[in-house]
Amino acid sequence: MNTAKPTFPLNAWYAAAYDVEVVGKLLARTICNQKVVMFRKTDGSVAMLEDACWHRLMPLSLGHLQGDEVTCGYHGLVYNAQGRCVHMPSQETLNPSACVRSFPVLERHRFVWMWPGDPTKADPALIPDMHWNDDAEWAGDGKMIHVKCDYRLVVDNLMDLTHETFVHGSSIGNRAVAEAPFVATHGDRSATVTRWMENIDAPPFWAGQIKEARGYQGKVDRWQIIRFEAPCTVNIDVGVAEAGTGAPPKGGSAGDRSKGVNGFVLNTITPETNDTCHYFWAFARNYRVTEQRLTHQLREGVASIFREDEHVLEAQQIAIQERPNHPFYNLNIDAGSMWARRLVDGLIAKEQPAHPVIPVRLAA
Amino acid sequence: MNTAKPTFPLNAWYAAAYDVEVVGKLLARTICNQKVVMFRKTDGSVAMLEDACWHRLMPLSLGHLQGDEVTCGYHGLVYNAQGRCVHMPSQETLNPSACVRSFPVLERHRFVWMWPGDPTKADPALIPDMHWNDDAEWAGDGKMIHVKCDYRLVVDNLMDLTHETFVHGSSIGNRAVAEAPFVATHGDRSATVTRWMENIDAPPFWAGQIKEARGYQGKVDRWQIIRFEAPCTVNIDVGVAEAGTGAPPKGGSAGDRSKGVNGFVLNTITPETNDTCHYFWAFARNYRVTEQRLTHQLREGVASIFREDEHVLEAQQIAIQERPNHPFYNLNIDAGSMWARRLVDGLIAKEQPAHPVIPVRLAA
């Protein structure tokens, strides 16, 4: 059992699944150290219960779903979608305490979100904005991958794109990004790293995109705007526009990107345990939105880049576990991730342990 | 290393092997957290020693058996069947302390029984009665399976046959058993759950057995009498008889089962470690006793049913280990297993730690 101090707040929405994963079948997953079982109800909404029968802890996910009720596969206790036991074998009277925990759950922007903390605080307005994943003006698709590292290492990774140069040298990285200046800012629940590279040669990927979409070849203004929303969502606004057509914001007013192509790398990283995570991502674009083939091509291209990160992140996790008290040293490039960590630490600190979740040790 | 509190008494007989497993070769097994090596001596009886050389802990089971003596495979120390070192390399004088522990061991009812506790208390009369496994009026056979769970979960499982309905729905279970009333009683070392279902349609299995054996078709009186003997033996008396021919006991006198067919499901579950067990079982019957083919067929049929239990028990064990302080809630159907647990707890509580066994961590 993992008895380390909390690495994530409980009062937050976490992506538990892609919408298409949840159908009329029992789906088991561990979210924030909590084993849960989810299923789509007959009315189309999603229910999520603790995955352990009240009676003898048998995982309910090994039982049977009939309508909106789950029957335990050992002794046949039946639970409704709110986790209340509605049938016990060989007895008429039901123990009034017989229930399993149910979790607030909502669908938005193609993800199923769950709230592991105090249900009375589960405000839908706190679900991070990832609307690009579900908007007619944008096209895209993504995947979920399982990474054997603390979710915060993924956030660190995304908050500093310098690593593109060294980890993704064979695809999207080049020295220019590593050396470009950036600005880091933050709010109460968010931190932003903005990097504008004006009047440069477009890197091969973007040179191809803007030529195909806008028929343009030549110098570009390029941007990378990384926005972290606590505790674990990072949306990255990326793109290029014809140089000098006003894409960068000026003074207080937004820029004009009409001569450009724009993408969003959407990332939300859900702790599975303290040392592992479910990483949900998608890439959405605002050009050639009806071309399924391009959607497919971009999704697979991003997937192969993320596999390179996976390798690095898992190696880093092992090194950290071997040196439990080793401090992290920070460079200038870590400004964004330092703010992200600070916001997460703040959310954790202000939580009273009113709804402790028992950390689980996943069986091998 | 497992440092949890004891889950079983030491002063008890535990099945260590089926008789046929132990021949003139070294057989290693872990029983009650104790690694042992056993072998059949030249006089036909069984010897059992601690499986670690006195000198440098080399497992004796990796050495050689010659006659009734075991030679360590590292430096050649020789032990007799009582565990006394009788030869050391390159020296004439033997260290008088040089011995390994030997365990009381007896064969009965086709099992080799060992006593891990105080040898002076190893009373053969305490071996549980499983005579049906070795009786000319009964025919049957069984197996040993290894289950990755606390042996007490297997006892729980056997003390409540309600689970047949849900775990074994495709074979022997049906709603009738789950809903039939039962009576639970107990003694000093035993607990019994009795369920009579009178004047019912026989379930398919028993309908076939009574028709083939007695030529009878029609309503039956059916019984399931589950008898637990502490700490880990459960013998289940099962069968059907022609309805109304007096099978159920009346007043103080036993019933007349002469118009029926009777089987015994014999189970004795030996802790390997606190979290794993060796499960010995057999099915014996009092009809068509000379038909080897039926013996074979019934043994394989029971084996496939027990594999379903194995799946459930191992899932339950994982869930329990993830929630070490979680209480068990009990239903009416748990009356039998509650008594069984109470009797085991009583045996553990009254043991003085005079002969502690060092818990082992089995290497992966």
Added chain:
Amino acid sequence: MNTAKPTFPLNAWYAAAYDVEVVGKLLARTICNQKVVMFRKTDGSVAMLEDACWHRLMPLSLGHLQGDEVTCGYHGLVYNAQGRCVHMPSQETLNPSACVRSFPVLERHRFVWMWPGDPTKADPALIPDMHWNDDAEWAGDGKMIHVKCDYRLVVDNLMDLTHETFVHGSSIGNRAVAEAPFVATHGDRSATVTRWMENIDAPPFWAGQIKEARGYQGKVDRWQIIRFEAPCTVNIDVGVAEAGTGAPPKGGSAGDRSKGVNGFVLNTITPETNDTCHYFWAFARNYRVTEQRLTHQLREGVASIFREDEHVLEAQQIAIQERPNHPFYNLNIDAGSMWARRLVDGLIAKEQPAHPVIPVRLAA
């Protein structure tokens, strides 16, 4: 993480690799609980660094070597061969603390030696004498094997060749060795076990060697002189000579081995972790030194014998870990290993923890 008390001194030279293993590429290895990365520099010497980037602990061995500089594969920090960071991404000023530990390293007798302790004490004169491995008058070759046991169990094994009789019964062992008398002596950093068997029939292996090399058949004087040098080197002087030609030393003077054949079994066993080791060995001989085929044949012959030891040592390690506080009992044959253990304990005891090494748990 392994928090057990030290099992080896830090102020000592340990073989880290065979010379041929280290080329112009990054080689990762764990030595004395320390993860290191080594590489051959452009000047031909070997550099060794701690295998974790100062910034975020990424293993440097997953980065890139260019000339004598290592670039971290995550964010591109660059280290020179002394472990000093000489480049950071996106910043001009380097943090003066930015460095990783480098280790004293020397090549001698075909091994790369590293000193995990206080660098100011790394006296080259303390490298154990294994010159037979790199001497024109001797021919031989060897291997490195990984053994899942405390390195001291390998030392124990080598200090008492009685085990040959039982472990290597099918190859080099026979009862004669187990029963021959021996003399054990010791110095400040060394312990020696000497066994002379005069005027005996040569065992098959040596009978063949002396016949082919010297044309001699008949009685021999045979010797086994095992010399331990703390903390983990054991060189064994073995051979036979024509009986009565003066091979055994007499009074204070060395014997005359000119009528014999002589080999050295060279062994140095480097702790990887407290429970695992890298075992470097070679077999060198002073006859038929130009015959490559014989070198090959002898190396493979020894390798197959050592695999038998590996099996025994790993079984013993598991047994010891299961009984953490169990004492070792000693026999007369353990005189040599008792002295070796005492010398190692002395070296450990006199070390101040001035340069503690954080024990690592190797990831599965």
